[in-house]
Amino acid sequence: MKCDIKVKKILSCGHTLEKKCYEQFNCIEICDKLNSNCLFRHLCKKPCGVNCGLCTYPIPIIMKCGHISELSCSQEPNTVECLECKEGNQIPPMSTAKKL
Numbered sequence: 358m359k360c361d362i363k364v365k366k367i368l369s370c371g372h373t374l375e376k377k378c379y380e381q382f383n384c385i386e387i388c389d390k391l392n393s394n395c396l397f398r399h400l401c402k403k404p405c406g407v408n409c410g411l412c413t414y415p416i417p418i419i420m421k422c423g424h425i426s427e428l429s430c431s432q433e434p435n436t437v438e439c440l441e442c443k444e445g446n447q448i449p450p451m452s453t454a455k456k457l
């Protein structure tokens with residue numbers, strides 16, 4: 358029989374976790390720390406324990422074409438393709454029109 362006693366442990370990240378004592382204590386919380394790689398000090402929404410890395414906070418921007426696109430905080434706006442334009446280019450307008 359496995360030990361059934363629950364233990365509370367404060368992890369190195371500062372989160373507290375309650376688990377059975379034989380289970381692994383991997384933090385399952387959201388990081389929620391200020392991302393030191395982000396100029397705008399967004400909160401990191403990656404799982405705790407994962408390297409914060411580049412900020413992935415979604416920011417809406419207006420593209421050159423006029424569409425509004427969302428990009429990650431760390432992305433350069435001019436390296437991002439407009440998703441709406443991209444989709445529009447892939448589907449020729451005639452193929453979606455119903456034949457009368």
Ligand SMILES: [Zn+2]
Nearest residue numbers: 370372384405
């Ligand atoms: Zn944690």
Ligand SMILES: [Zn+2]
Nearest residue numbers: 395399412430
């Ligand atoms: Zn950011």
Ligand SMILES: [Zn+2]
Nearest residue numbers: 388401403409
């Ligand atoms: Zn993080």
Ligand SMILES: [Zn+2]
Nearest residue numbers: 422424439442
């Ligand atoms: Zn566009």
